[in-house]
Amino acid sequence: MSSMFTPVISATMTSLELVDLINDYRKLQADAAGQRFPSKGFAKLEHKHFLDKVPEVLGERSAEFSADLPDSYGRPRRGYRFPKREACLMAMSYSYELQAVVFDRMTELEEKQRVPLASIDTEEGKLLLIQEMAAKQLALIQQAKQIEQERDQAIATKAQIGSKREASAMATASAAVREVNRLKGELGKNSKHATVIAVERATGKRLPKNAYVALRRWCKRNNAQAVEVADERYGTVKAWPAGAWIEAFDICLEKLFSA
Numbered sequence: 717m718s719s720m721f722t723p724v725i726s727a728t729m730t731s732l733e734l735v736d737l738i739n740d741y742r743k744l745q746a747d748a749a750g751q752r753f754p755s756k757g758f759a760k761l762e763h764k765h766f767l768d769k770v771p772e773v774l775g776e777r778s779a780e781f782s783a784d785l786p787d788s789y790g791r792p793r794r795g796y797r798f799p800k801r802e803a804c805l806m807a808m809s810y811s812y813e814l815q816a817v818v819f820d821r822m823t824e825l826e827e828k829q830r831v832p833l834a835s836i837d838t839e840e841g842k843l844l845l846i847q848e849m850a851a852k853q854l855a856l857i858q859q860a861k862q863i864e865q866e867r868d869q870a871i872a873t874k875a876q877i878g879s880k881r882e883a884s885a886m887a888t889a890s891a892a893v894r895e896v897n898r899l900k901g902e903l904g905k906n907s908k909h910a911t912v913i914a915v916e917r918a919t920g921k922r923l924p925k926n927a928y929v930a931l932r933r934w935c936k937r938n939n940a941q942a943v944e945v946a947d948e949r950y951g952t953v954k955a956w957p958a959g960a961w962i963e964a965f966d967i968c969l970e971k972l973f974s975a
Contacts (some may be wrong), residue, residue, distance in 0.1 A: 727825035729803045730785055731770070731796040734818065735763045738810060741817055763795075766806075770796055773809045777802075800826075801862070808867060815867075907970040909943055909955035915965075918972050923965070930964035931956040 785795035807818035
């Protein structure tokens, strides 16, 4: 029996450690892009937001990994302690690159926790550890296969969603084109749609430069679409629905453009 065999002791990672690892990775990405961290495109992940995501990814099994983690003062705080598989699943929910980072980190932790057989006194103890090592290695292989299957399923689901979104976008675009044709010549000023430029001219008031933000937000909430209309200066501009104008700026298009 070779003393070079070293059984692997299962490693775990807390939700706090995972969040730190994810933020470290995002900082490296920001540095490589010449950006600050945190900044636009390189957001800092907060632990409370990570906790909210755990049940979404792991489902009912998330409760199995619940753990009290000490805060900076040593007081218990809500968190999770994950084995390798679940840590990789949580990382994969953010990106496949992060899944690889977490997998490598967990493997590194396992390597550090290997127990030399030479330090075990009895042959029976060595045999038990070897059997445990074999069982855990088999479990790791099965977990890796399951993670791969779940990844493939996620890719397939993403592709299916993309196809549905594309079809929906095409239908929406077609409807928008019909609406643009109907508004041809009106330059986005009627009782149903109006551009920011048309409203400013009609009211004689200057709207905020980001007026479109509130109008777009209303459209998203109400599953509505702005329409593209011709404009002499910009080529085309968006004409926003009457409901958006009422809610965002208390402007009634029907009254404003009744003439």
